Amino acid sequence: MIAVTEAIVLADDEIKERFIRAPGPGGQNVNKVESAVQLRFDAANSPALSTAVFSRLKSLAGGRMTRRGVIVLTANRYRTQERNRRDALARLIELIRQAAVEPKPRRPTKPTAASRQRRLDAKRQRGGLKKGRGKADPFD
Secondary structure (H helix, E strand, O other): OEEOOOOOEEOHHHEEEEEEOOOOOOHHHHHOOOOEEEEEEEOOOOOOOOHHHHHHHHHHHHHHEOOOOEEEEEEOOOOOHHHHHHHHHHHHHHHHHHHHOOOOOOOOOOOOHHHHHHHHHHHHHHHHHHHOOOOOOOOO
């Protein structure tokens, strides 16, 4: 069991890991050892996530979520398989924690009368400055 928040707990079998060869430098090791981790989490069918959390997770995940609602994270930052596993899992947990936070509703506000007046005064002053830039009178 993986505790994400107090309300969200993921079962171990919901997360699938696949090990792949990591790109980049590493000498002979890079061609032999599968140290990168590809983590898959089926968020669409997870009983731990509510529909509201899933919809926020979908927007947060972006291109990391497939059309079927599976989040795919690839971790190859470290040289060892174990550290990459922990990194991928930590990134998934952080993503779900961000989605679990309900956004504060925006309360529409209106500008004050004084701020409207200041804006109009500034516009009048700027307009007067521009009007004074006209061509010089040829008969002056």
